Amino acid sequence: MSNTLLIIILLGLMGLAYRLGVRRSQKLVGGPGGVRGLHSLPSYYGFFTALWCGLPALLVLLLWVSLQGGVIRDLVVSDLPEAVRALPEAQLGLVINDIQNLAQGNIVSGEVSPEMERASEHYKSLQQTSYAALFVVVLSLAIAGLSLGWKLISPTYRARNRVESAIKWLLVGCSTIAIFTTLGIVLSVLFESIRFFQIIPVSEFLFGLEWSPQMAIREDQVGSSGAFGVIPLFVGTLLIALIAMLVAVPIGLMSAIYLSEYAGSRFRAYAKPLLEILAGIPTVVYGFFAALTVAPFIRNNGELLGLDVSSESALAAGLVMGIMIIPFISSLSDDVINAVPQTMRDASLGIGATHSETVKKVILPAALPGIVGGILLAVSRAIGETMIVVMAAGLSANLTANPLQSVTTVTVQIVTLLVGDQEFDSPKTLAAFALGLLLFVVTLILNVVALRVVRKYREAYE
């Protein structure tokens, strides 16, 4: 909470700095009338002073807050008795947790020894010292910055250029966040995956035919050796994606063709937004629909036909996923169909082709690369889709191509492995990150190829 207070004080100081900067710049040239004598408008001098006041102080504040926890922890640990310090990493973590809880007056696991009592006092006093020091350092930095900025102001000083370059660096910083996100994804997933592959060899992971990620707590437990073969998961994922595509591609493509080539403008004006509602519905809603409406429906009808349908059949999940992807396919195809030049249509119609012949023989071949790109993007979405399969597909990894049976997917396994208790040294948890890496790489390849195809195609007609 005291950090919030500090930030509020800092913002107040920046406001003051702004006023002082404006005032000083005007005073230097003899009141508001003499603004012509300044290099920049007075407000830039204000912003300049405020930046000097706020930026260094904020940077120090950020750095301090991010480092504070670790430093205090180390100091407290170094003060603990030898016996406690010799504990393994995990247990030491528990002790420190207890000390922190004690310091915050929370409930502690286990009984409180006098040493813990002392350590928590130590922790509390360190924290208070740290806050006090932070307060002093940040505020003095802010005031020092303020006076420096104030001193630097002179009529010929190029305050605007300074302020603008500061803003520009801020913009550059923001635009690099995308890079850092990608880097963060790759590093975090890769790092844990490497730890996983130290326990389970890559070849076993990529080509293993069995997936049962239970790890035994004791050596002699039944089924103690987990199997981490990703093939059944991948087959399940592809099976569901295939069913989804079989639903989405014909419906999506045909509705795009109908809406852009045949439909009257009124029908189009109503039907298009209505279809696009499907794109805005959260996936968890589709999941609910799949699990509680579609799956029982399919099972009951299957029983009528004498088929043995699992209640978590791949068909239900795939069908609903297909519905979800319809608007995706139809809007992408709509774009590419509309990008086909009108002259090609006119030429085809002019030599006597019917409308459908024009579509099939001229427009679709011309738009094909774009449509294929769109379908690839849709496949990548189907592979990465999580909630529908978590709610409607199964957990057991069957290596089957029968859509009536239950299969599991990569995303389902990531969720089941990571929701609930986690320990970061068991292959079970790490396996989720390896699956994440696989998912990321596969979707990335699909996306890159698809984007390249779409872009190339677009250039051809522009």
Next chain:
Amino acid sequence: MSKLENNQARTIDRVNATLNQRYGRERRFRRFGFFAVLLGLTFVGLMFLSIIGKGYSAFQQTRLLLDIEYTESVIDPSGERDPAVLSSANYAGLIKSTLRARYPEVKARKEKRELYGIVSNGASLVLRERVMANPDLIGSSEQLWLPADDDIDMLIKGHIDRSVPESERRIKDNVLAWIETLEADHKIEKFFNLTFLTGGDSREPELAGIGGAVMGSLYTLIVTLLLSFPIGVASAVYLEEFAPRNRWTDLVEVNINNLAAVPSIVFGLLGLAVFINFFGLPRSAPLVGGMVLTLMTLPTIIIASRAALKAVPPSIREAALGVGASKMQTVFHHVLPLAMPGMLTGTIIGMAQALGETAPLLMIGMVAFIVDIPGSAMDPSTVLPVQIFLWADSPERAFMEKTSAAIMVLLGFLIVMNVLAVILRKRFERRW
């Protein structure tokens, strides 16, 4: 000459011979397209119908009219009105004695338990609140509408069929008989269910509400908005207005386009590994959820903002530069205000996406069972879609109704946001 005529005649014959077939194909193709559109629309309708059909009844709650006697010897034997005593008194006992008084024929222990079971466990909390707020009630008696158990609720709403044999029904014949006497006396009614909209989560379906999840979603969205809007707009401004065309900018652009297509669950893995394990931020907190969703919605906002900036004609920039504005002044004083409606539209659509997102939040622990309504962005909480996911897993029939109703609320929010975006676009969009 005659040969040519002959030839032409033959061509037209050949065309005519297949013409009907071709027209037939044309009609079939056209019908097929129409059928595809219709099928898509049917899916939309089917989904809405199925969800609304299952969920609308959750906005009502069944209550029983009971004569409650606030016996002093039960609530406050010492007569001191000490709040501690009042708050821990046996209010459930009051309800039980009321029920015993109404059905004196119930004697067997098992039957008694069934009788007590028709009133919700939350009813005693209602009594406690009333007494705590007004201790003068002690010693008096009043008629009070108290929430019924979820099975009774389902029965009254018609989700349990009374005609099937007892063994296949969740409600036994004797309980059914009690309920029917209550119905005959008009002492069992359906009321508007405020608990559902304001309450936190609960294991008891009749006490469970979406209040906690809505607050959690609100905090998460606020964090997302505060982070993603400024960062997204700043990146778009840089990339569109200032960035030199070089390899670095290309890299950033390719990155943004790819991030837009990365599966959302991968962002959850990032949040788990970086924000929670590396930076040690609290699990289940809307703050972390908001940060993860920020990374997820940034590409959407950046792409929309760039499109909005692109739509501002160069003449605006040239005019500003011409009268002596700096590049920065041109952008911030002239281009940005004109592009703002487009940027806001993109942001609202991004927020709608973030509101419906579930998978990454599962990764960072926002799936816990949390009864309390969160009071800040640091409190453990859940969000609306995750609440839907949790309830969808519950076996009770009553939770299915709650899930559908929660979906209706979520879709309501999404529709409002999207309509807002459309209005904004219609109102402020300028064609140059």
